[in-house]
Amino acid sequence: MTQLSLCAIARNEENALPRCLASVKDxxxxxxxxxxxxxxxTVAVAEEWGAKVYHMKWCDDFAVARNEALKYVQGEWVLVLDADETLVxxxxxxxxxxxxDPKNLVINLMRQEIGASQSPYSLVSRLFRRHNLIKFTRPYHALIDDSVIEILKQESHWNIVTLNPVAILHYGYQAEAINSLDKYTKARLMMEKFVEVHPYDPYVCSKLGALYIQIGQIKQGIKFLKQGLKSNQAEAPVLYELYYSLGNAYLKQGNFAKAQEQYQKAISQNILPKLKIGGYINLAGLLQNLGKLTTAKQLYEAVLKLDxxxxxxxxxLGMTLKGLKQYPEAIKAYQKAIELEPNNADAYQNLGVVYxxxxxxKESLETFEKAINLHQTKNPNAATKLRQGLKGIGINL
Structure with missing residues (x-):
């Protein structure tokens, strides 16, 4: 009997697919x-790894593609991964x-967004029992949640459970994996087409609003985020996203009071604490820039307890401790940041300042030299600027 099936859609993923399939093959x-x-x-790679490959012409709708893939699944349970994801x-x-457990219908999985520093975790409904009424909806960021809600109205004996430890690693936010603006254009067009028919869908409004903010169209982003809030149908995870993205929009506009209000609404939502890390970090950064260093320090420390x-x-945290003139603690914070990101030139530069x-x-000179060398490889102008600044205080490197 087939117990568990991987279900994936792919197009031109010959480089990413082997890592994905290797993580689940056994x-x-x-x-x-x-x-x-x-x-x-892609097709040859999938077959080399033992996958059964089926074909469909792309129709600008992820839900349609995912539902087509589900037709071929034989397992009692279905694990859905994208080519740029791996199972832990x-x-x-x-x-x-x-x-x-025969009562479990859906297992929500924690996904770590590798390379997305400010919101490094998300919760995804990617492991579920094969059920003839489970299907994906939404053309972009497709999900099964709508169909599961309908099932529970008729079959209330099912359980939806959440697994807290990280289960999926997503590499789509790494710099080399982010495509040109064309990727965002395709996503925007798909979601706008959906919103024309469902103008107050909070989930798609949250994603579309966030995308507009990401590409610099702040007013349009705010419009869709507020539209999503008007529905009064958003559950806590989507409310978090709506408020968090509104905070980002107001921050970019320089409206710090409104940004702070939205971040606080976001982190007040009843969701897993790890999912709020982006809100905590952005609120702390805002407070840090407003000179409220002690509160910012407390928020960064709370984040580090979560991750x-x-x-x-x-x-x-190092920046905040430096502002508080707590130099020994700032040194430790920067050293830890460098341990985790050895090529972080800015961390070396700021550690040099604290030293x-x-x-x-002596430690200061060694650290500044390391910062200059790292800047030189990625941003020569930053290296030149640092040298000039150091020369102003009598240090020649």
């Missing part, structure tokens, strides 16, 4: 890959235990 009983028009070796092996025993390996939180202010001249 976990699932079958691998289903729906190719939506690849012109590279340590989580498998917990997954199997939850799948063994002790988040480099940006150590870096920002200098604390009277550690």
């Amino acid at each position: 976990v699932v009983d079958e691998m289903i890959v729906l190719d939506t028009g690849s012109t590279d070796r 092996p340590e989580i498998v025993p917990q997954l199997k235990q939850l799948m063994a 002790p390996n988040l480099a940006i939180a150590y870096y920002n 200098y202010q604390a009277g550690y001249l």
